[in-house]
Amino acid sequence: MALDILIIDDEDDIRDLIAGILEDEGFETRQAHDADSGLNEIARRRPSLVFLDIWMQGSRLDGLQLLDVFQSQHPDMPVVMISGHGNVETAVSAIRRGAYDYIEKPFKIDRLLHITQRAMEATRLRNEVAELKERSATKSADMVGTSPALQQVRAIIEKSAPTNSRIFISGPSGTGKGLVARLIHQRSPRAESPFVEINASLYAPEEVSVVLFGREAREKNSMLKVEVGALEKAHGGTLYLSEVTTLPAQTQAALLRTLVENRFNRVGGTQAVPIDVRIISSSSQNVAALVESGELRSDLFHRLSIVPLPLTPLKERREDVPPLVNVFIEQVCRMHNLQRVTVGDDAIAVLQAQEWPGNARQLRNSIERLLILMKDQQPADGVITAAMLPSDIGEVLPTVGDTDASAHLMSLPLRDAREVFERQYLLAQIERFGGNISKTAEFVGMERSALHRKIKSLGL
Numbered sequence: 434m435a436l437d438i439l440i441i442d443d444e445d446d447i448r449d450l451i452a453g454i455l456e457d458e459g460f461e462t463r464q465a466h467d468a469d470s471g472l473n474e475i476a477r478r479r480p481s482l483v484f485l486d487i488w489m490q491g492s493r494l495d496g497l498q499l500l501d502v503f504q505s506q507h508p509d510m511p512v513v514m515i516s517g518h519g520n521v522e523t524a525v526s527a528i529r530r531g532a533y534d535y536i537e538k539p540f541k542i543d544r545l546l547h548i549t550q551r552a553m554e555a556t557r558l559r560n561e562v563a564e565l566k567e568r569s570a571t572k573s574a575d576m577v578g579t580s581p582a583l584q585q586v587r588a589i590i591e592k593s594a595p596t597n598s599r600i601f602i603s604g605p606s607g608t609g610k611g612l613v614a615r616l617i618h619q620r621s622p623r624a625e626s627p628f629v630e631i632n633a634s635l636y637a638p639e640e641v642s643v644v645l646f647g648r649e650a651r652e653k654n655s656m657l658k659v660e661v662g663a664l665e666k667a668h669g670g671t672l673y674l675s676e677v678t679t680l681p682a683q684t685q686a687a688l689l690r691t692l693v694e695n696r697f698n699r700v701g702g703t704q705a706v707p708i709d710v711r712i713i714s715s716s717s718q719n720v721a722a723l724v725e726s727g728e729l730r731s732d733l734f735h736r737l738s739i740v741p742l743p744l745t746p747l748k749e750r751r752e753d754v755p756p757l758v759n760v761f762i763e764q765v766c767r768m769h770n771l772q773r774v775t776v777g778d779d780a781i782a783v784l785q786a787q788e789w790p791g792n793a794r795q796l797r798n799s800i801e802r803l804l805i806l807m808k809d810q811q812p813a814d815g816v817i818t819a820a821m822l823p824s825d826i827g828e829v830l831p832t833v834g835d836t837d838a839s840a841h842l843m844s845l846p847l848r849d850a851r852e853v854f855e856r857q858y859l860l861a862q863i864e865r866f867g868g869n870i871s872k873t874a875e876f877v878g879m880e881r882s883a884l885h886r887k888i889k890s891l892g893l
Contacts, residue, residue: 436553436626436669437461439480441471441499442515443489447538451484454542455549468494472502476649476659478668478706479507482552484536486515487523497527504531506659509559511552515540560627575616576609577760578753582745586613593740594620599692601737602715604744607794610715613742614673617713626670631663634676642684645674646691647699647706664697667710677714677737678729689733712737747792751785757793758784761800771804772811779819783826799826856891859884863893 438460440448445466452462463480465471467489474480483503487496494502496514503512514535516524524535533552536545576583593600594617602610611630618628636644647662663672680688691697692712696705714737716723723729747753758776766773776784789795803823812821845853862873874884 436481437463437478438482438484438549439463439465439471439474440484441465441467441474441489441496442484442486443467443492444486447486447515451545454545458546458549460549467492468499471499472657475503475507476657476702477704478708479510479659479661479665481511481556481669482549483510483512484515485512485532486517487527488517497523497530500527500530500532502656507661509556511556513548513552557625576612577756578750579756580745580750580753582750583753586742586744589740589742590617590620593617593742595622597711598739599711599737600713600740600742601720601734602713602742602744603720604715604717605746605790605792606717607792608744608746609793610717610744611673611675613744614671614675614713614715618671618673618711621671621711623670623711627667628671628673629663629667630673630675632675634679638681638684641680642687643700645684646687646697647702649699649702659699662699664691664708664710665706668708669710671711671713674712674714676716676718678716678718678720678723682730685730685733689730689736692733692736714738747789747796748787754785754796755781757796758800761797762804764797765801765804769801769805769808771808772815774804774807774811774815774817777816777818780817780822783819783822787826799823852891855887856893859888859891860893863888 438455440451440462441464442448442451443466448464448466452464455462463474465474469492471483471485475483485496485499485503489495492499500512500514503510508531511533512531514524514527514532515538516535517538521535521537524532524537527535533555534548536548576587590613600614600617602613604610614630615628618624631644633641633645643660643662645662645664647665648660650658652658663674687697691708694705695709696707698705720729720734724731724734747757758781762774762776765771784796787796791798803817803821806823807817807821812818859873859877862877863870870884870888871881874881877884879887
């Protein structure tokens with residue numbers, strides 16, 4: 434997607450020259466001739482990069498003063514100073530005050546393009562670092578598993594990612610809706626542009642509109658103060674709106690207008706902000722019921738759900754548990770600097786038998802808790818058995834025995850599991866009746882002679 438560059442200079446020919454060069458390279462440009470017109474353009478929509486002249490005749494603020502305003506309101510917006518002959522020292526001073534770089538008049542085209550590309554790359558890397566810090570080993574970089582349900586999700590992503598269609602991801606909490614949204618963005622033509630994520634359920638009703646649309650207000654000195662929202666930050670890229678069903682009615686109406694018009698008004702603002710944003714939304718709630726009850730506008734939902742993408746709970750794709758466990762072990766061991774371990778087949782069988790109401794997120798938390806608690810007493814062979822699992826997991830199924838080498842019935846073939854159960858069951862009943870075979874036989878419903886044969890065959 435084209436990146437938006439604002440050129441602020443009092444000379445028309447300089448602005449036109451810079452704009453022509455950048456537009457030939459595929460950039461989108463806007464122009465302003467003084468401080469006030471520059472501020473108005475930024476109020477209209479924050480650009481990806483600003484070229485700012487140091488000296489502007491007839492301007493209320495010179496370039497350095499305007500740079501200070503930018504630094505206070507938009508500290509992460511890169512600004513390149515345009516320096517005339519003889520004021521290079523001033524340009525260097527501007528860098529100390531926060532400017533990204535400077536370019537001298539008359540400038541060389543190669544240097545102009547080099548600085549532009551470098552500034553854009555620095556911004557992209559800064560955004561990637563921020564995103565990586567947010568994820569920091571808490572999420573897989575890709576979907577893990579081979580179940581038919583997951584293969585279907587991959588197919589929808591492959592078909593829909595290259596388009597601009599809005600996608601609505603549904604599924605219980607912990608199924609990876611945020612991960613899917615990121616994968617769609619990464620495989621789209623917008624991959625080099627911003628990916629902005631907000632969870633509507635984390636904000637109070639009076640706050641969420643500001644977070645989404647931003648805010649503007651006049652200060653005492655009549656200067657317009659602009660607070661940029663998620664939609665504006667995502668211009669040219671993707672906005673992932675998580676738990677969209679929790680948006681207040683007023684915010685739903687404003688979002689619907691934005692989808693129809695591709696522009697919005699900041700809270701307290703009067704000037705429309707044009708945007709080019711792909712919206713991916715999601716919910717862990719029963720969306721059909723919320724639409725029917727009127728809590729979610731049906732017209733908004735239908736515009737957000739051009740491509741529906743349902744995610745299946747983990748209990749319905751248990752074959753994905755083993756590869757997920759391996760990925761989570763690798764992540765946790767790396768994050769906490771722990772010795773790498775593996776999970777035995779018996780423990781895997783138990784993990785696959787769980788319901789996992791919290792889905793993959795709950796599975797990962799359980800793996801992390803297990804590895805941290807075992808930090809000082811890891812098994813000598815590096816294999817975690819079913820007997821080592823936490824009680825809230827391990828007690829779900831009966832064990833074969835009480836030794837560390839014991840396994841769970843779920844890991845055994847039917848004949849072996851039945852033999853193990855019969856042995857444990859009869860031992861418990863014989864102990865219950867003090868070794869009295871007659872009373873034991875009467876309780877378990879067997880002839881005394883048949884019980885003797887069974888005890889002998891089981892080696893009791």
